Amino acid sequence: MNVLTVSNLKVWDNRTGKVMIPNSSFQVKQGSCLAIVGESGSGKSLTCRSIMRLHNEGVRQSGDIVLSQVNLTKLSEKEMRKKRGKQLCMIVQNGMRAFDPSCAVGAHLKETLSWHFGWSRDEITARMKKAMDSVMLKDPIAIMNSFPYQLSGGMLQRVMIALALVLEPDIVIADEPTTALDTISQFEVVEQFIQLRAQTGCSMIFVSHDLGIVKRIADDVLVMKDGNIVEHGRTHDIFSAARHEYTRYLVSSKLKLNQHFNKIMGGDSLVHH
Template sequence: MNILEVSNLNIWDVKTGNEIVYNSSFNLKQGSCLAIVGESGSGKSVTCRAIMRLNKSWLRQSGDILFKGENLNDIPEREMRKRRGKNLCMILQNGMSAFDPSCVIGVHLKETLVQHFGWSHNKIEEKMTNTMESVMLKNPTEIMNKYPHQLSGGMLQRIMIALALVLEPDIIIADEPTTALDTISHFEVVEEFIKLRERMGCSMIFVSHDLGVVRKIADDVLVMKDGKIVERGNIETIFSEAQHEFTKYLVSTKEALSNNFKKIMGRSYLAKS
């Protein structure tokens, strides 16, 4: 069963007339993870923001975006705001841009949860404290009293994951959530996303240019190039039987990097022994 069905999605810039995404159609199955991969500028992020209806005002979109049969392109903005967070939760590439820099983190969390659930201050603090601890954030109360700029990118991503756990959305859209992180934080945050899927059983769209991460987390893959979907398939088919030249290039590049890393690590091990 599909929880999300996108049909003939077109996105264009009214200032320049440039088409950004062309006639894009895809489905997200209930409980599965769909990865969208491609180079920078291929249309991955604008596609995700189109689902959330969060693109800039000069970017227009047409087509159908059916969430549980309801066309999100047709509902008023007031209704769409109710869907964001509770039904569709987006975890952004840069954690800093997800929070109001003028407020401590706790204010953002409380406003979001009051809006969707109407919970008391104490209930919100209890829920967030428990959930933040579950994603390896120590001293949650102290963290909630800090401003975004006082926290690392990895911590901000974990806070967004913790908020998603509390919101329990139907779909999580993660837009290159590890791009701005150092290697250790990158690894830890990917592990948290894997645990998030296991704990919630939610559906997920995971945008990345890192095929190593995609192979770990996704069930199905869309490959985008220049605003078009050029290939799609389950994870094993994409890695072993890619048809499009661009997909083959992405896979071969990933494998070359992996083999090079293994060689370097092998030499390092031999040098030590």
């Protein structure tokens, strides 16, 4: 059973006519995690923004995106806003960009949850506190009263994961959510994403160029290059028997990096596990 089906997605710049994604089709199975990998500019983030219908000005898309039997491309912007957050939750690379810098973090959480559920302030605080405890954030009330710049990148990502725990979306789209974090925070945040899936049963699209993380979290992998899907398969198959030379290049580059890192550190690396 697929929770999301993308068919013949085409994305182009309306001003220049440049096609950035010529024709993409893929599915996300119920309860599974699909990783999208590839170098910068391969179309990974563009694919995520297409699903959310959050393109920059001048960028157009065509094709069908069906979420739980509803074709998102046919919805008005108002209807789409109801889907965002409640059914489709996106966690971006830089936690700072998800929050209004002039407001305390709690204001964003309250606005989002009262918009989708109409809960009271006390109800929202209680639910967020419980979710923040479960993603190992100490002193949730102090965090909700903090401004985004007062929190680290890893903490902001965990606040977003806690919000997703409360929203219980059908699908979480995580666009390079660990790139801006140090290695220890990366490891912790990935563990929280694994917990999020276990607790809510949500499906996930996880965009990353870190194959160590992909191996840890994904059931299926989709490899993109220059806007095209060049390979799509089970994670194990992609790592052990990739068919496309570009995938083999990505996997072997990762292995070389790991070996180099191990040599410098004089032992096994965190990334490797």
